[in-house]
Amino acid sequence: MSDPKIEGYEFKPGFKGMAQDTGSDQTMFKGVHWGKAMMWIFLLSDTFIFSCFLISYMKGRGSTLIDWPNTSEVFSLHVGSTPVPLLLIAIMTFVLITSSGTMALAVKYGYEKNRKMCGWLILATAIGGLTFVGMQAFEWSKLIHEGVRPWENPFGAKQFGSFFFMITGFHGTHVSIGVIFLFIYAYKTFKGHYDEEKRGWFTTMKGDYVEIEILGLYWHFVDLVWVFIFAFFYLW
Amino acid sequence: MSDEYENKTGYQAQSSETISSGGGGGSGTVPDADHVRPAEIPEQDLYHGHSFITKWIFCQDAKVIGVQYFLLATFTGIIGLILSWLMRLQLGFPEAAGFMTAEHYYQFVTMHGMIMVVYFLTALFLGGFGNYLIPLMVGSRDMVFPYLNMVSFWSFFVAVGVLLASFFVPGGPTGAGWTLYPPQAILEGTPGSGMGILLMCISLILFVAGFTMGGLNYLITILQARTRGMTLMRMPLTVWGIFTATILAMLAFPALLVGGLMMTLDNVLGTSFFMPTILKAGEVLEYGGGSPILFQHLFWFFGHPEVYIVALPAFGIVSDLISVHARKNIFGYRMMVWAIVGIGGLSFFVWAHHMYVSGMNPWFGFFFATTTLIIAIPTAMKVYNWILTLWRGNIRLNVVMLWCLGFIVTFVNGGITGLFLGNVTVDVPLSDTYFVIAHFHMVMGIAPLMVIMGAVYHWFPLVAGRFLDEKLGKWHFWLTFLGAYSIYFPMHYLGFIGVPRRYFEMYDSPYVTSAVGMNEFISVAAFIVGAAQLILIYNIIRTLKIGKPAGHNPWQANSLEWLTPSVPPEHGNWGEKLPVVHRWPYDFSVPGAKEDFITQTTPPSEVAETEVEKT
Amino acid sequence: MSSMSEKEQSTTHKIGIYLWIWGLLFVLSFFSYMVDWYQFQGLLRWSLILLFMFLKAGLIMAFFMHLFWERYALVNVLLWPMTAIGCFVFLMVAEFQYTVFTRLFYFVVGGQ
Numbered sequence: 001m002s003d004p005k006i007e008g009y010e011f012k013p014g015f016k017g018m019a020q021d022t023g024s025d026q027t028m029f030k031g032v033h034w035g036k037a038m039m040w041i042f043l044l045s046d047t048f049i050f051s052c053f054l055i056s057y058m059k060g061r062g063s064t065l066i067d068w069p070n071t072s073e074v075f076s077l078h079v080g081s082t083p084v085p086l087l088l089i090a091i092m093t094f095v096l097i098t099s100s101g102t103m104a105l106a107v108k109y110g111y112e113k114n115r116k117m118c119g120w121l122i123l124a125t126a127i128g129g130l131t132f133v134g135m136q137a138f139e140w141s142k143l144i145h146e147g148v149r150p151w152e153n154p155f156g157a158k159q160f161g162s163f164f165f166m167i168t169g170f171h172g173t174h175v176s177i178g179v180i181f182l183f184i185y186a187y188k189t190f191k192g193h194y195d196e197e198k199r200g201w202f203t204t205m206k207g208d209y210v211e212i213e214i215l216g217l218y219w220h221f222v223d224l225v226w227v228f229i230f231a232f233f234y235l236w
Numbered sequence: 237m238s239d240e241y242e243n244k245t246g247y248q249a250q251s252s253e254t255i256s257s258g259g260g261g262g263s264g265t266v267p268d269a270d271h272v273r274p275a276e277i278p279e280q281d282l283y284h285g286h287s288f289i290t291k292w293i294f295c296q297d298a299k300v301i302g303v304q305y306f307l308l309a310t311f312t313g314i315i316g317l318i319l320s321w322l323m324r325l326q327l328g329f330p331e332a333a334g335f336m337t338a339e340h341y342y343q344f345v346t347m348h349g350m351i352m353v354v355y356f357l358t359a360l361f362l363g364g365f366g367n368y369l370i371p372l373m374v375g376s377r378d379m380v381f382p383y384l385n386m387v388s389f390w391s392f393f394v395a396v397g398v399l400l401a402s403f404f405v406p407g408g409p410t411g412a413g414w415t416l417y418p419p420q421a422i423l424e425g426t427p428g429s430g431m432g433i434l435l436m437c438i439s440l441i442l443f444v445a446g447f448t449m450g451g452l453n454y455l456i457t458i459l460q461a462r463t464r465g466m467t468l469m470r471m472p473l474t475v476w477g478i479f480t481a482t483i484l485a486m487l488a489f490p491a492l493l494v495g496g497l498m499m500t501l502d503n504v505l506g507t508s509f510f511m512p513t514i515l516k517a518g519e520v521l522e523y524g525g526g527s528p529i530l531f532q533h534l535f536w537f538f539g540h541p542e543v544y545i546v547a548l549p550a551f552g553i554v555s556d557l558i559s560v561h562a563r564k565n566i567f568g569y570r571m572m573v574w575a576i577v578g579i580g581g582l583s584f585f586v587w588a589h590h591m592y593v594s595g596m597n598p599w600f601g602f603f604f605a606t607t608t609l610i611i612a613i614p615t616a617m618k619v620y621n622w623i624l625t626l627w628r629g630n631i632r633l634n635v636v637m638l639w640c641l642g643f644i645v646t647f648v649n650g651g652i653t654g655l656f657l658g659n660v661t662v663d664v665p666l667s668d669t670y671f672v673i674a675h676f677h678m679v680m681g682i683a684p685l686m687v688i689m690g691a692v693y694h695w696f697p698l699v700a701g702r703f704l705d706e707k708l709g710k711w712h713f714w715l716t717f718l719g720a721y722s723i724y725f726p727m728h729y730l731g732f733i734g735v736p737r738r739y740f741e742m743y744d745s746p747y748v749t750s751a752v753g754m755n756e757f758i759s760v761a762a763f764i765v766g767a768a769q770l771i772l773i774y775n776i777i778r779t780l781k782i783g784k785p786a787g788h789n790p791w792q793a794n795s796l797e798w799l800t801p802s803v804p805p806e807h808g809n810w811g812e813k814l815p816v817v818h819r820w821p822y823d824f825s826v827p828g829a830k831e832d833f834i835t836q837t838t839p840p841s842e843v844a845e846t847e848v849e850k851t
Numbered sequence: 852m853s854s855m856s857e858k859e860q861s862t863t864h865k866i867g868i869y870l871w872i873w874g875l876l877f878v879l880s881f882f883s884y885m886v887d888w889y890q891f892q893g894l895l896r897w898s899l900i901l902l903f904m905f906l907k908a909g910l911i912m913a914f915f916m917h918l919f920w921e922r923y924a925l926v927n928v929l930l931w932p933m934t935a936i937g938c939f940v941f942l943m944v945a946e947f948q949y950t951v952f953t954r955l956f957y958f959v960v961g962g963q
Contacts (some may be wrong), residue, residue, distance in 0.1 A: 058251075065959070204382065228904065600942065
């Protein structure tokens with residue numbers, strides 16, 4: 001996004017621009033839609049939620065005296081008869097990154113007012129998200145089958161099961177909410193609500209393709225969180 | 237739904253006319269000095285309710301939502317007050333409180349603390365004053381997401397409902413203390429360890445969810461929906477205080493949410509996040525390997541910013557009240573702003589000073605004592621600036637000013653005892669005594685409450701169009717102020733002689749003899765102060781019927797909320813045209829000016845001969 | 852707000868940059884998977900995990916979430932609060948080490 005044009009306001013680049021924007025009247029984030037600014041602040045708050053989860057996990061895992069299970073064994077899948085460590089997790093990561101990429105393209109095509117392309121890409125993102133949730137459900141059922149519960153864990157420290165189900169569950173909830181909204185937005189895009197500036201169901205604001213970017217921010221954030229969960233929970 | 241939106245093209249045409257008038261068009265009389273950049277953002281579309289339900293109950297007008305928040309928070313606050321009466325009855329006159337068991341006492345302590353901190357003060361300052369004042373003070377038509385704002389209030393409503401429901405479930409509300417420390421909070425033997433704590437956690441999670449919706453509204457309104465000419469450094473300090481407190485809340489409540497969720501899982505599913513191996517009556521419980529101190533860290537990572545969530549709006553509001561009623565610009569406005577922001581930032585780095593005796597890593601004491609004492613610097617700056625604002629001011633000693641003065645005194649008192657408690661070595665003997673009770677009630681109970689009272693007397697003419705009665709107000713103030721001092725000042729002494737907090741009774745301890753009389757005295761004072769609040773309620777009801785009409789801008793204030801075309805302001809706040817701001821809100825007693833105040837919307841050309849501050 | 856975003860719409864980015872970032876994310880994920888595959892241990896494992904993690908996070912934030920093109924006023928507001936998280940992490944590392952120490956000291960050493 002290059003700077004928007006605002007009557008009577010000259011943009012300065014870099015830190016000078018930061019000082020000027022902050023000190024100006026009306027808006028601090030020049031040209032940023034209300035909804036987009038809100039989503040950013042919400043994501044900041046959500047970052048703190050996930051950080052608290054991961055910090056708790058670190059504290060819990062670090063201070064237990066019982067051995068933590070070896071994640072690359074616990075999360076391995078058998079291909080034929082050879083166990084492949086973290087196979088499912090790797091596939092899930094790739095699926096989520098793929099859906100993040102399609103979302104980024106959807107935002108691009110949205111701004112170019114390419115309704116068809118945008119709609120199909122959002123739909124592809126939604127299907128990617130759904131696949132991710134499905135695979136997570138498979139992973140959960142596999143672990144539950146092996147006897148891991150939130151309150152017990154046959155492979156070692158109890159907290160393993162607790163933190164696993166809580167953190168992936170909370171992340172999965174985010175993904176599921178995202179998928180629901182992706183389907184709604186795909187519908188709205190195909191219907192042309194953003195071209196017609198039709199008002200949303202609960203809002204007084206006119207429809208606009210910026211809403212796709214707002215949803216995109218949320219979706220990329222979900223992907224971002226998974227990057228951290230992948231590193232800290234599965235690779236540690 | 238679309239037919240319910242009024243066509244605002246008329247408004248838009250109006251505002252674009254004023255824009256072009258800056259260049260010499262329109263009326264053709266606007267001098268260059270008065271030119272303000274045109275509006276960046278088109279007019280906001282508002283949803284206008286038509287029925288009683290959409291106008292007053294599920295209302296999307298921030299002002300109505302503010303009043304709703306105010307009333308509901310006050311209602312829960314009164315419940316908290318009654319609980320404190322019951323506690324004081326037990327402590328002062330145990331023989332009269334025969335109906336109370338130790339379990340009851342702990343439940344009342346817990347609910348009193350939680351209600352007062354979260355459901356009363358936080359909701360009142362941010363939900364009540366925030367909703368009412370932010371759009372008016374920054375010059376917007378409403379909050380930026382009115383629907384979300386409405387959901388925020390009803391979420392709070394449900395949270396209060398769930399909280400109060402815990403009084404009626406088997407086992408009663410939780411009695412774990414407002415800090416809800418595990419493992420005892422969810423172990424049998426603590427009152428309300430089953431349903432009580434569960435409902436408490438659910439209620440908190442609902443509150444956080446609702447508050448997040450409201451908080452996003454406050455922040456984006458302040459950042460992205462100010463009127464023309466309103467820069468951040470021209471905002472009243474009230475808005476700065478609420479703004480910074482909201483940022484703190486958005487970043488601190490997540491820790492409470494996570495802690496509450498994990499404790500709920502420990503309680504319901506039997507996970508062991510916070511539960512170590514526990515031996516109970518010779519029997520090893522299912523739990524094992526968890527970390528109780530983790531909850532304390534999570535709780536206080538929320539809990540300390542929470543103190544400032546309550547304090548910062550109070551700081552902001554009192555600055556405005558003092559400035560208006562001393563007819564003098566606020567001393568060191570920029571310093572005040574940076575102090576608010578600095579206190580807010582630092583508040584995330586001090587949380588474990590609540591945990592000096594918890595058995596955490598010993599070197600934390602050094603870190604947290606240092607950061608805690610650093611916070612004293614911006615806080616002291618603020619106190620000096622309030623006093624210097626009063627210095628040689630044209631003070632109107634009305635009820636509002638009395639509350640402000642009361643605030644300064646109580647706040648300084650509570651702040652100084654904070655220096656004792658911030659130092660590890662001094663804190664260790666004083667921990668968990670009545671000294672702590674005295675400290676935090678002074679600094680974040682009574683002091684913000686004084687500001688709330690002052691703010692009620694100050695803004696009531698705006699909300700209702702009538703003045704509250706001064707004589708009744710003075711009775712209310714003196715009874716509350718002197719009474720509150722009689723309650724909390726002796727508590728410092730109780731703390732020094734070692735009376736522990738959260739004790740149901742003192743049993744046969746050596747300090748009983750010296751503490752009994754004092755406890756009775758404190759209790760009597762507490763009953764009187766509580767009853768004195770009825771004066772305010774009476775005053776409000778009486779004023780609504782026969783109060784003196786206030787008219788426009790009754791205090792001769794400068795800030796935008798007093799400059800609306802109609803009093804009380806209507807939905808949309810500004811009628812046809814949004815105001816245009818030319819200065820900060822503190823131009824009082826400017827040399828050379830005709831009147832002793834210059835409103836924010838007065839254009840520079842009208843006051844060319846005066847020595848106004850450049851803002 | 853609609854008139855504002857109309858101006859924005861004229862300036863979207865070439866598709867190439869998204870495909871590049873997409874490809875890089877796949878490669879980095881593959882690398883971090885390889886860290887586990889080859890069972891690197893100790894400091895090497897940790898530094899590689901963190902390196903790939905922060906690179907991925909940075910790419911997603913900078914390009915997919917457009918932060919690279921946003922004005923500094925927004926970026927600044929978003930990044931400062933991370934210091935609080937950093938402080939929390941740092942202190943909790945110290946805390947869990949101390950907890951392990953006390954547990955070993957009182958339950959294991961003291962038990963013998």
